[in-house]
Structure formats: structure tokens, C-alpha cells
Amino acid sequence: MTQYKQVESVHGLGRREFLKLTGIGTLMLATGCAKNPVTGESQFMLVSEEQEIALDKQASPHQFSNDYGAVQEASLNKYVSGVGMHLAKASHRPDMPYNFRCLNATYVNAYAFPGGSIGVTRAIMLELENEAELAALLGHEIGHVNARHTASRMSKQQGMGLIVGLGSAAAGAFSSGLGSLVSQAGGFGASALLASYSRDDERQADDLGMEYMLRGGYETEGMVGLMEMLNERHKSKPSALEVMFATHPMSSERLATARAAAAGKYATSADFKFYKERYMDNTASLRKIAPAIDEMQKGGKAMSKKQYGQAEDHFKAALKTAPNDYTALLMLSKCCLVQKKDKAAATYAVRAAKVYPQEPQARLVAGFTKLRIEQYNDSLSYLAAYDKMLPGNPYVAFFKGLSHEQLGSRDAAANEYYRFLQSVKKGNEAKYAYSRLVQWGYIKSQIQVPAGDPFRLLKA
Numbered sequence: 001m002t003q004y005k006q007v008e009s010v011h012g013l014g015r016r017e018f019l020k021l022t023g024i025g026t027l028m029l030a031t032g033c034a035k036n037p038v039t040g041e042s043q044f045m046l047v048s049e050e051q052e053i054a055l056d057k058q059a060s061p062h063q064f065s066n067d068y069g070a071v072q073e074a075s076l077n078k079y080v081s082g083v084g085m086h087l088a089k090a091s092h093r094p095d096m097p098y099n100f101r102c103l104n105a106t107y108v109n110a111y112a113f114p115g116g117s118i119g120v121t122r123a124i125m126l127e128l129e130n131e132a133e134l135a136a137l138l139g140h141e142i143g144h145v146n147a148r149h150t151a152s153r154m155s156k157q158q159g160m161g162l163i164v165g166l167g168s169a170a171a172g173a174f175s176s177g178l179g180s181l182v183s184q185a186g187g188f189g190a191s192a193l194l195a196s197y198s199r200d201d202e203r204q205a206d207d208l209g210m211e212y213m214l215r216g217g218y219e220t221e222g223m224v225g226l227m228e229m230l231n232e233r234h235k236s237k238p239s240a241l242e243v244m245f246a247t248h249p250m251s252s253e254r255l256a257t258a259r260a261a262a263a264g265k266y267a268t269s270a271d272f273k274f275y276k277e278r279y280m281d282n283t284a285s286l287r288k289i290a291p292a293i294d295e296m297q298k299g300g301k302a303m304s305k306k307q308y309g310q311a312e313d314h315f316k317a318a319l320k321t322a323p324n325d326y327t328a329l330l331m332l333s334k335c336c337l338v339q340k341k342d343k344a345a346a347t348y349a350v351r352a353a354k355v356y357p358q359e360p361q362a363r364l365v366a367g368f369t370k371l372r373i374e375q376y377n378d379s380l381s382y383l384a385a386y387d388k389m390l391p392g393n394p395y396v397a398f399f400k401g402l403s404h405e406q407l408g409s410r411d412a413a414a415n416e417y418y419r420f421l422q423s424v425k426k427g428n429e430a431k432y433a434y435s436r437l438v439q440w441g442y443i444k445s446q447i448q449v450p451a452g453d454p455f456r457l458l459k460a
């Protein structure tokens with residue numbers, strides 16, 4: 001064999017690179033100033049509401065898939081969504097296209113995209129004690145959407161000079177998508193849009209969250225409970241909360257402010273409730289598999305310390321409690337992949353694809369692992385299925401190109417490499433794809449290089 005081995009040595013694409021590859025950032029075009037929906041004041045804003053929604057639509061499906069998709073249990077998503085929509089309708093931007101889901105990921109986190117796509121993980125759901133705490137968590141995220149924190153941060157970061165400088169690159173990046181492949185195996189894969197908020201943003205989101213809780217009839221002490229839990233868990237299992245604390249800076253000051261606000265500004269009437277029983281009823285199925293989620297958290301932590309053997313044991317222990325858990329199967333697959341157990345990795349990825357056919361990530365991992373074990377036709381069909389379910393990941397074209405190349409279909413391989421190079425112009429994969437096109441004579445003879453020469457960057 002095999003040219004694939006050659007491929008690996010030529011440009012170094014290996015398991016670890018695959019696991020680590022994250023995509024290109026997304027850039028925006030200039031629009032000007034805008035009135036903040038919460039404060040009513042004019043603010044520096046280069047991102048329009050349409051762009052917030054478009055960005056969300058483009059990036060959030062990739063992030064949600066990185067987090068192993070929404071839980072398969074429809075009633076749990078419906079419950080989270082019901083609480084979220086109730087608060088969103090009471091917010092300053094009630095007409096944004098909000099949508100909520102409980103994600104299969106097993107690290108403690110919650111996040112919002114600028115158009116109102118919001119996710120909370122199974123792990124954080126397990127830590128909450130009542131619906132008011134869930135309302136506090138969702139209210140806080142809805143607060144970020146309402147105060148346009150992501151859009152305002154992007155506007156400040158870019159500035160006019162940078163936007164002009166990026167010129168045509170911006171248009172290309174916008175359509176190519178956040179090409180995130182598989183998040184790091186521990187499950188920490190926050191995309192560029194989820195970079196951290198400032199302390200001022202956090203303060204404002206807390207305040208808005210409590211305002212929406214009050215409007216929605218929730219006991220605002222739920223915010224205090226949420227913060228106490230986060231502070232406590234940060235001490236008892238820091239690794240599971242790493243991302244949450246990196247993106248939403250926590251402080252004792254936030255807790256003190258929430259306490260004062262719950263007792264003062266947002267003091268609720270006696271009718272306002274925590275809804276503890278309703279929360280416990282709706283999340284009972286999660287509590288049944290809590291030991292499995294705990295094992296997956298331990299496995300993720302071991303992976304991040306490169307203790308792969310231990311991680312494998314944890315994922316296998318998780319599968320004993322929850323034999324068809326999509327996340328456990330995929331984490332185990334990636335854990336095998338990184339240990340060069342390619343066959344086992346492929347087996348677990350295929351099983352994951354079977355237990356959750358609607359979720360794309362397993363198809364990507366299955367496609368990649370099938371490529372590793374030289375089952376190129378299988379690889380192609382998984383990659384094609386993934387691309388259909390979740391378009392916008394340019395690396396799919398590269399992997400399809402490699403598969404076609406191994407099968408001896410040079411034209412098909414060249415097409416995929418060319419497609420890949422339209423989105424990705426840097427890195428070893430791009431160099432490899434370009435060198436193949438040159439070697440096979442496609443660039444001069446059969447493919448017309450469009451104006452602006454997309455290969456210019458590679459030659460430089």
C-alpha cells in the first residue's frame with residue numbers, strides 16, 4: 001500500500017491532526033452603527049441583524065454536532081425549549097429565531113449563537129436542581145443575544161482597517177463555513193463565535209437573565225442557586241467546567257451581585273416558583289444515566305492528559321451503563337483512533353452512526369476511520385452522507401479526494417482536491433492537494449484557474 005501511508009508521511013496528516021483540526025474563522029462585512037436593543041443607545045456595530053442570523057445558521061449546526069447533537073429524547077428537548085421560549089418571548093428581542101436544545105455533550109456548558117440558537121449540555125442539566133435555575137441559565141444566554149454581545153465583540157475586534165484588508169477573503173470565508181471537523185476528543189470544541197465574553201458582558205447578561213426570569217414568573221433566587229452550583233463545581237471538578245468558565249468568566253462578584261439583585265431589584269412575589277418537581281420529572285431519564293455521564297467526563301479528562309488507556313476504560317465503563325450512548329461510542333472511537341487502533345475506531349464510529357442516524361458527526365468519524373483502514377468505498381459513502389447532512393466543512397472534500405485517489409479515480413480525486421482548495425489555501429492538506437493537481441497536469445490543462453488565481457497563496 002499504499003499511497004495513503006505516503007500521504008501521511010508527505011504531509012503529516014494523522015489521527016491527531018484529524019482530531020485537532022478546527023476550521024477557519026468567519027468574517028463579516030461592514031454595516032455601521034446601530035441602536036442597542038437593550039439600552040436603546042447607539043453602539044459601534046458592523047454586524048447587521050440579518051448577518052447575526054446568517055452567521056448563526058451557518059455556524060451553530062457545526063457546533064451542535066461537535067457537541068454530539070441534541071439528545072434523542074424529544075420530550076427533554078421540548079421541555080428545555082418550552083422554558084427557553086417562554087423567557088425569549090419576554091425579552092427585548094422577542095422576534096429573533098430562537099431555538100433551544102439539550103446537547104449530548106458531557107462537559108458542563110451552555111452557549112448562545114448571535115441569532116438565538118442556544119444549547120445546554122446534559123452535564124449541566126444534571127447539576128441543576130430546579131426549573132428556576134434552568135431559567136437563570138437560559139435567561140443569561142438570551143441576555144447575550146439581546147445585548148448583541150457577539151456582534152459587538154466582532155465589530156470591535158475587526159475595525160474598519162482589518163475589514164478592508166480582508167476584502168475578497170471575507171466573501172469566500174462567509175460561504176465556506178466554519179470547517180470544524182471533529183472537536184478535541186474531550187469534547188471541548190467551542191467555535192470562534194463562542195470566544196469568551198467580557199466581565200461587563202457577563203454582568204449585563206446576568207442582569208438581563210434575572211429581568212426575564214421575573215417577567216416569566218420565576219423565583220429569581222434561581223440565579224443565585226445557579227452561580228453557587230457553578231462556583232462549587234468549579235472547585236470539585238474543574239476540568240468539566242473549563243470551557244464554561246473560559247467563555248463565561250465567573251467571579252465571586254457575580255454571585256454577590258445576583259444575591260443582592262434577587263433580594264432587592266428583582267425580589268419576587270410569593271407566587272413566583274422554583275418548580276423543582278417539574279424539573280426533576282422532566283430530567284429523570286438523565287439522572288438514570290448519570291454514572292455513564294460521569295465516566296465520560298472522566299474519560300474526557302484523561303484524554304486531555306493524553307492518558308488514552310485510562311480514557312478508553314472510562315468510555316467502556318460508560319457503555320456498560322448506557323450501551324447505546326452516541327457520545328460514549330464516538331468518544332471511544334476517537335480514543336481508539338488516537339491510539340492507532342483504527343479497526344476498533346471504525347467499529348465504534350459505525351455503531352454511533354447506527355444509534356443516532358440523524359446526527360452528522362458519526363458519519364465524519366466513520367468516513368475518516370474507514371479511510372484509515374483502507375475501505376475507501378465505505379469512506380466515500382459516509383463522507384458523502386455527512387456532507388449532505390452538514391454541508392460547509394471543506395475537509396470533507398479533501399478526505400473524499402484521498403479516497404478517490406486510492407481507488408484510482410484520478411478525475412474524481414482531482415475534482416475534490418480542487419473543491420477543497422477553493423476553501424482552504426494553507427496547510428499541509430492544501431499543499432498536498434495542490435501538488436497532486438500539478439503532478440497530474442490538471443491545473444494547466446483541464447481546470448481553468450479563475451481570475452485572482454486561487455493557488456497564489458500556495459505558491460507564495
Ligand SMILES: [Zn+2]
Nearest residue numbers: 197202205248
Ligand atoms: Zn455568559
